[in-house]
Amino acid sequence: MNIENLLDAFDIKHLFHPYTNTIKPNYAFKVESADGCNLNLCDGTSLVDGTSSWWCAALGYNHPRLNQALTTQLQKMAHVMFGGLTHDSAINLGKKLLEYLPKSLDKIFYVESGSVAIEVALKMAMQYQIAKGHANKTNFATLTLGYHGDTFNAMSICDPIGGMHTIFKSVLPIRYFVPSPTSCFEDNFNTQDLDKVSELFEKEGTNIAAFILEPIMQGASAMRFYHPLFLKGLQELCKKYDILLIVDEIATGFYRLGKKFASDYAQIVPDIMTIGKGLSAGYIPLAACVCSDDVAFTISSHKPYAFMHGPTYMANPLACAVAHEALTIYQEQDMESIILNIQNILTDRLSIMKNHPFVKDVRVLGAVGVIETHDNINVNLIEPMFIKHKVWLRPFANLIYTMPPFIISNNELNQLATAMIEVCDEYYHKMSK
Ligand SMILES: *Cc1c(COP(=O)(O)O)cnc(C)c1O
Numbered sequence: 001m002n003i004e005n006l007l008d009a010f011d012i013k014h015l016f017h018p019y020t021n022t023i024k025p026n027y028a029f030k031v032e033s034a035d036g037c038n039l040n041l042c043d044g045t046s047l048v049d050g051t052s053s054w055w056c057a058a059l060g061y062n063h064p065r066l067n068q069a070l071t072t073q074l075q076k077m078a079h080v081m082f083g084g085l086t087h088d089s090a091i092n093l094g095k096k097l098l099e100y101l102p103k104s105l106d107k108i109f110y111v112e113s114g115s116v117a118i119e120v121a122l123k124m125a126m127q128y129q130i131a132k133g134h135a136n137k138t139n140f141a142t143l144t145l146g147y148h149g150d151t152f153n154a155m156s157i158c159d160p161i162g163g164m165h166t167i168f169k170s171v172l173p174i175r176y177f178v179p180s181p182t183s184c185f186e187d188n189f190n191t192q193d194l195d196k197v198s199e200l201f202e203k204e205g206t207n208i209a210a211f212i213l214e215p216i217m218q219g220a221s222a223m224r225f226y227h228p229l230f231l232k233g234l235q236e237l238c239k240k241y242d243i244l245l246i247v248d249e250i251a252t253g254f255y256r257l258g259k260k261f262a263s264d265y266a267q268i269v270p271d272i273m274t275i276g277k278g279l280s281a282g283y284i285p286l287a288a289c290v291c292s293d294d295v296a297f298t299i300s301s302h303k304p305y306a307f308m309h310g311p312t313y314m315a316n317p318l319a320c321a322v323a324h325e326a327l328t329i330y331q332e333q334d335m336e337s338i339i340l341n342i343q344n345i346l347t348d349r350l351s352i353m354k355n356h357p358f359v360k361d362v363r364v365l366g367a368v369g370v371i372e373t374h375d376n377i378n379v380n381l382i383e384p385m386f387i388k389h390k391v392w393l394r395p396f397a398n399l400i401y402t403m404p405p406f407i408i409s410n411n412e413l414n415q416l417a418t419a420m421i422e423v424c425d426e427y428y429h430k431m432s433k
Contacts, residue, residue: 001387005043006027006041006043006045006387007028007030008030011028012028015028026379027380029383030042035060036060036062037404037407037409037412045387047390048391048404048412048415049404050392050402050403050416051392051403051404052282053282055277056276056278056280057281058255058277058281058330058405059281059326059406060405060407066329069322069324072321077317079313079316079317080317082110082310083314086315087317089315089317092320093110093324097327102269105270105290105292106290106292107293109124109288109289109309110314110320111286111288112287113285114274115149115150115154116151116311117288118151118154118212118274118289119151119309120274120289121246121289122153122210123307123308124299125140125209125244125295126209127299127302127308128295129209129242131301134206134209134242137243139207139208140209141175141176141177141197141204142157142212143179143181143218144177144178144179144180145180146158146212147214147222152171155168156172156175157175157212159222160177162222176204178200179196180222183227183229184363185227186225191233194230194234194237198237205242208241209243210238210246211234211244211245212248213234213248214248214252214262215231215249215252215262216228216231216252216262216265216365217251217252217256219251219252220251223370223399224363225257230266231265235266235268244270245268246271247261247270247273247274248274249261249263249274249275250287251277253279254277254279255278255330255336255366256277256339256366257339257367258336258367260335271291271292271295272295273290274287274288278326279327280326281322281329283319284316284319284322285319286316286323335406338406339367342366342367342406342408343364346367347369350362350420350421358374358425359372360373369420370401372399373424376397377396377397377398377399379394379395379396385423385427390419391416391419393416400420402416
């Protein structure tokens with residue numbers, strides 16, 4: 001295999017990729033097609049995808065039923081504006097979502113990306129507090145080690161060190177950060193984790209519109225799983241101080257951690273929830289912000305008597321149609337046991353790395369398997385090694401992780417686990433030479 005054959009000169013010269021330099025860009029390998037769990041590269045190499053294309057292609061690629069849903073909708077219409085118009089695609093997805101969502105969350109705002117869903121959630125919380133007469137409740141609290149997207153307000157609630165705060169510091173709103181819970185998912189719960197929240201609310205609660213966090217898994221900043229009792233306790237504190245709870249289920253929603261929503265582990269229902277990624281199974285960009293009737297009613301009963309947001313591509317019919325089919329497919333299967341099987345295999349296979357000299361921690365929950373190393377990984381160095389093992393993985397910082405499509409076979413999953421183990425070891429030996 002020659003890496004050069006997988007690159008494209010035009011791409012290198014003209015196209016930005018996520019978080020990359022245009023002068024000396026990291027590799028971007030050319031994909032010709034994709035089906036099932038396979039990414040087929042332009043030189044004929046097939047890779048088992050361990051990333052679900054940044055966690056969204058939960059049903060893999062070229063899925064006959066998703067393709068069909070999309071082409072059927074395409075015959076009717078690709079898009080119409082949502083201002084003053086509506087359509088079955090949005091309505092049917094809404095009905096389907098209500099089958100998934102906790103009963104009290106029954107108002108849905110469709111958007112085209114997770115970051116925008118976050119912006120919408122923050123705006124909802126603020127309009128709610130203004131409507132309640134809490135004019136000072138305009139700021140937000142969150143955890144360190146969080147990730148909520150790349151737009152300005154989303155950035156402001158990302159981890160202040162690992163996030164993009166430094167470069168944009170002068171324009172980012174200053175938020176309240178509580179240290180990420182020390183109690184891991186499987187540990188005993190350390191109630192001191194909540195003390196920091198109480199202290200903050202006691203001191204600054206009158207300025208805080210909402211607490212926003214990723215439930216159970218802090219993903220793109222840390223790949224950490226924290227204790228459900230933190231979430232439970234947080235909700236009680238939020239209620240006490242009239243602070244809304246926003247749970248960002250964009251990465252965790254629709255079974256990624258083994259439950260429909262990660263909040264289910266704590267048996268809590270937030271006031272506002274954001275969803276995305278697995279929602280449209282990686283086909284067409286789609287996310288949503290859902291809220292309780294109380295939040296929607298309060299906002300709507302007060303000046304300006306409307307929730308002030310309305311994107312051009314709101315409720316895109318193609319996206320809604322494919323999401324409806326994805327949610328139907330999840331529903332037809334016993335997703336909890338499918339995810340448990342993935343969790344068992346990953347736990348069984350990856351635990352061998354616990355005592356490796358390069359490895360700090362190994363953790364698995366649901367369909368997420370993580371090897372945390374002592375040092376940061378150079379992606380450009382490690383990617384060709386994964387390709388040699390015929391898998392696609394995308395480590396960041398010091399995290400080699402997989403979030404495979406749920407349709408992955410046991411064989412493919414074992415191939416991924418083997419590649420994670422062997423490449424981690426090869427990389428370590430290469431670096432320590
Ligand atoms: C990916 C992600 C986002 C941002 O979604 P985009 O669609 O990339 O804008 C927000 N929150 C969480 C938890 C995410 O994982």
